[in-house]
Amino acid sequence: MATKKRVLITGAAGFLGSHLCDRFIKEGFEVIAMDNLITGDLKNIEHLFRLPQFIFYEHDVSNFVHVPGKLGYILHFASPASPIDYLKIPIQTLKVGSLGTHNLLGLAKAKDARILVASTSEVYGDPTVHPQKETYWGNVNPVGPRGVYDEAKRFQEALTMAYHNFHGVETRIVRIFNTYGPRMRLNDGRVLPAFIGQALRGEDLTIFGDGSQTRSFCYVDDLVEGIYRLLLSDYVEPVNIGNPDEITIREFAEEIIKLTNTTQKVVFKPLPKDDPTQRKPDISRAKEILGWTPKIKRAEGLKITYEYFKSLPKEALHKKEHNDFEKYIKR
Numbered sequence: 001m002a003t004k005k006r007v008l009i010t011g012a013a014g015f016l017g018s019h020l021c022d023r024f025i026k027e028g029f030e031v032i033a034m035d036n037l038i039t040g041d042l043k044n045i046e047h048l049f050r051l052p053q054f055i056f057y058e059h060d061v062s063n064f065v066h067v068p069g070k071l072g073y074i075l076h077f078a079s080p081a082s083p084i085d086y087l088k089i090p091i092q093t094l095k096v097g098s099l100g101t102h103n104l105l106g107l108a109k110a111k112d113a114r115i116l117v118a119s120t121s122e123v124y125g126d127p128t129v130h131p132q133k134e135t136y137w138g139n140v141n142p143v144g145p146r147g148v149y150d151e152a153k154r155f156q157e158a159l160t161m162a163y164h165n166f167h168g169v170e171t172r173i174v175r176i177f178n179t180y181g182p183r184m185r186l187n188d189g190r191v192l193p194a195f196i197g198q199a200l201r202g203e204d205l206t207i208f209g210d211g212s213q214t215r216s217f218c219y220v221d222d223l224v225e226g227i228y229r230l231l232l233s234d235y236v237e238p239v240n241i242g243n244p245d246e247i248t249i250r251e252f253a254e255e256i257i258k259l260t261n262t263t264q265k266v267v268f269k270p271l272p273k274d275d276p277t278q279r280k281p282d283i284s285r286a287k288e289i290l291g292w293t294p295k296i297k298r299a300e301g302l303k304i305t306y307e308y309f310k311s312l313p314k315e316a317l318h319k320k321e322h323n324d325f326e327k328y329i330k331r
């Protein structure tokens, strides 16, 4: 197999990582998948295990990463990504964004591979500029509950640029906005699995705050297309990938109520600390550099995602941990 067609994907058993594995297999790559399975699930990639061009290593990339043979590309997608997850495992979150990124940049340098790192709209914190352009430096509370993720990702970006500028490593940075689709974890605490899980269990939908805060949700296939194009481009500065179709959380709850046909209502809970009041990507850079725009409308993406959650075994829906995330939220 040609070097260029060998890719290492970290966080491969997670939501985004597993979809990336599918895409790179489809594009004819040999995929080396890595995950420590803290938040990832082998079920997301078990359909790939029988393929000779797919190999899985259970490994925590915060420790030294060894991959035998040549590598063309590295995609660093290992990290807890939901606010509840990074409140539960703050130190691992900081380590994988910093030490993990350092190990993978070192690996990219040693293998002469191009590396793309998964950054996030969280680098903008609670943004005072709207919509968010890549040139905005952000408004992050370093010592707040979300600081462990936001600052790890900001450090990741700085380290990535340093490896590019100082060592000449070929680097790419994608800033990912809220993304949804099949293989999200029902218990990850994020708004979409939370609302759909509640509707399926016959519980009321919990809106945090008054629901006037906004998010902009991108379907996973659109995101993967944007990432694929960015990897193959020669653009080094960060690029926002997300869907600018902005909605309030209150309206989003109403959409989920309609979609699931539930007779449940919404209930209001206090807003978590430092919860961003607004978020919407400015995607003019992605449009211009990559010729990319999202194609899948929320109505369509939500339908597919709802079908996925409905198809999960009943036990998954009623596991205790689906309901216990409230105790981790700092308000």
Ligand code: UDP
Pocket: 082, 083, 178, 189, 190, 191, 192, 194, 195, 206, 207, 208, 209, 213, 215, 249, 271, 272, 275, 276
């Ligand atoms: N949210 C909510 N109810 C829930 C879970 C989340 O109202 O059961 C809100 C949360 O406070 C935030 C938005 O939905 O304003 C999106 O939260 P999520 O955890 O999905 O990710 P974030 O965009 O904050 O990283």
